[in-house]
Amino acid sequence: MIRKLRPEDRAGWQQLYQGYQAFYGFHERPAEFYDKAFARLMAADTRDFHGFVADVDGQLLGLVHYVFHPNLWRDEGVCYLQDLFTAPEARGKGVARGLIEQVYAAADKAGVPAVYWLTAEDNYAGRMLYDRVAVKSPFIRYNRKV
Amino acid sequence: MIRKLRPEDRAGWQQLYQGYQAFYGFHERPAEFYDKAFARLMAADTRDFHGFVADVDGQLLGLVHYVFHPNLWRDEGVCYLQDLFTAPEARGKGVARGLIEQVYAAADKAGVPAVYWLTAEDNYAGRMLYDRVAVKSPFIRYNRKV
């Protein structure tokens, strides 16, 4: 079952989010990184992030975080799906697809149907799914040098 | 001179923004597309878009639009540079670089130093500049199918 993230999900959510951060090489985020992110997800601020989790008999198997933000080309803005993660033992069962589709539904309900995300070019496992539920654009990301 | 976009820039700004939209294949945006975008840029809403222009003796030679939006990994959020355009006759003179650097300065002032943008993989002329003032990430964009 895909459902909204709830306060009692704190421990299970963090385990998943740590897995996601590790995938991108961030193995040692401080505790406060997770505290702040969870607090923001719980704040229900329409301009900040929201989260869904895949809950199977009380066990959390996946998460997704998204936010609506302005876009000058569209009055209603766009929906940015920033984080998506499935527990390694639950892969290949449609969890990630279900999470993405729940974001699509939430975006439609909010009147912001344009959903997008960014992924590493070599995130092969992710892209196998993304090519089925979305369309690769020709756009690549540049970051200011730090 | 790079300066903030002002109400009296309406005509010159639209000419530039039409050139930018045409670059991405949108040759026939309705008048209200430009009306709305300009109104938003003038509203000075800290959560919506802002603009700078390159003004040389009263002639507008380039524009840039940016917005701050939340990011779950960073408390202060990020700065998205959505639109950047230099008039064809003014290319190769540092206009685009100046516009990007002005966004960097504005982002620093706002306490949101992480600036990013997206560009088409085959925007060769743009990327010649971007490789000098920024870093290509391995991230590519996926869009929900429409």
Place this chain on the structure above:
Amino acid sequence: MIRKLRPEDRAGWQQLYQGYQAFYGFHERPAEFYDKAFARLMAADTRDFHGFVADVDGQLLGLVHYVFHPNLWRDEGVCYLQDLFTAPEARGKGVARGLIEQVYAAADKAGVPAVYWLTAEDNYAGRMLYDRVAVKSPFIRYNRKV
């Protein structure tokens, strides 16, 4: 066992090669396409293609074809691995890796250690392996318009 392709492999080889051609969208190659390719592989011409197959108890589970060709930057030339295919039911067992490594060994024996191949950017399953046994270069292929 990875071994050289032999005349008696004709039927099993064609089944594999048809699977490979279908992967790239060529479902209807005429019979002579396969006749000619097999004849060339059997000719043992040092300047034409060679093949290896993965033979498990007499069943062919994978193939690889390679050729040596001149390169102006290297006296000894280079080795182009053009075709690589594993039967769908035999995936994830190291067959493709074994075939690639056999080509590496043959290339070393021939004094032509530089082996390369081309693959579609979205051949995710292949690239999961290639990233382990080789290095992605920044080079992309352009073809004359037909």
Place this chain on the structure above:
Amino acid sequence: MIRKLRPEDRAGWQQLYQGYQAFYGFHERPAEFYDKAFARLMAADTRDFHGFVADVDGQLLGLVHYVFHPNLWRDEGVCYLQDLFTAPEARGKGVARGLIEQVYAAADKAGVPAVYWLTAEDNYAGRMLYDRVAVKSPFIRYNRKV
């Protein structure tokens, strides 16, 4: 005028080829690198490399090197355009386009119409031309680790 490379072109050819090698980061090729390459180009071996140069009033402004090699999918093989370079001071005048088109003509004459080349993804200036005279394929190159 685009014409075949000739023995008396040795000095002018090397100046161009050094510029090309430097573009790819090879600033210090030994003298014998150039000796061998030139000797091979002069040998008129149908299985080895051939060259054309752009000669304007006796000054060499560009070069191209190509070779025919086997391809298992095509009886007649393919034509690999390995090296292409225009003197910096002669850019934007159609020299590179003329060199590519001469290779196309030579390939047609040889009955090997399929011409291809590889280029770095960020060779923006080159790709501006290549997108006009050829088609970017989705194929990327992997190299054996050295």
